[in-house]
Amino acid sequence: MDREVLAHLAGSLGSAAPLLAPVPNSAVFGQAARDGRIVSEAFPTSTGASVYAALALALADGAFLPRAELVRPAPPRSEVRDDQAV
Secondary structure, three states, rough: OHHHHHHHHHHOOOOOOEEEOOOOOOHHHHHHHHOOHHHHHOOOOOOOHHHHHHHHHHHOOOOOEOOOOOOOOOHHHHHHOHHHOO
């Protein structure tokens, strides 16, 4: 998921609902489906499988769900004051 879209979604949701870790778009999902398998079976070390595994473990254990990591974008250069310049 694009970081800008994720940040916009987080801003829209506020504290109304948790924003879970996104599952990356990957060809492994289609490849697994064509083989009649699920991604965690066909490609257990893929990033997509890892995200689903972390969610499943959290649900099974009653633990906190894996949340999206939000990185605030740097302000546009025109908004950075001289005393803030790096």
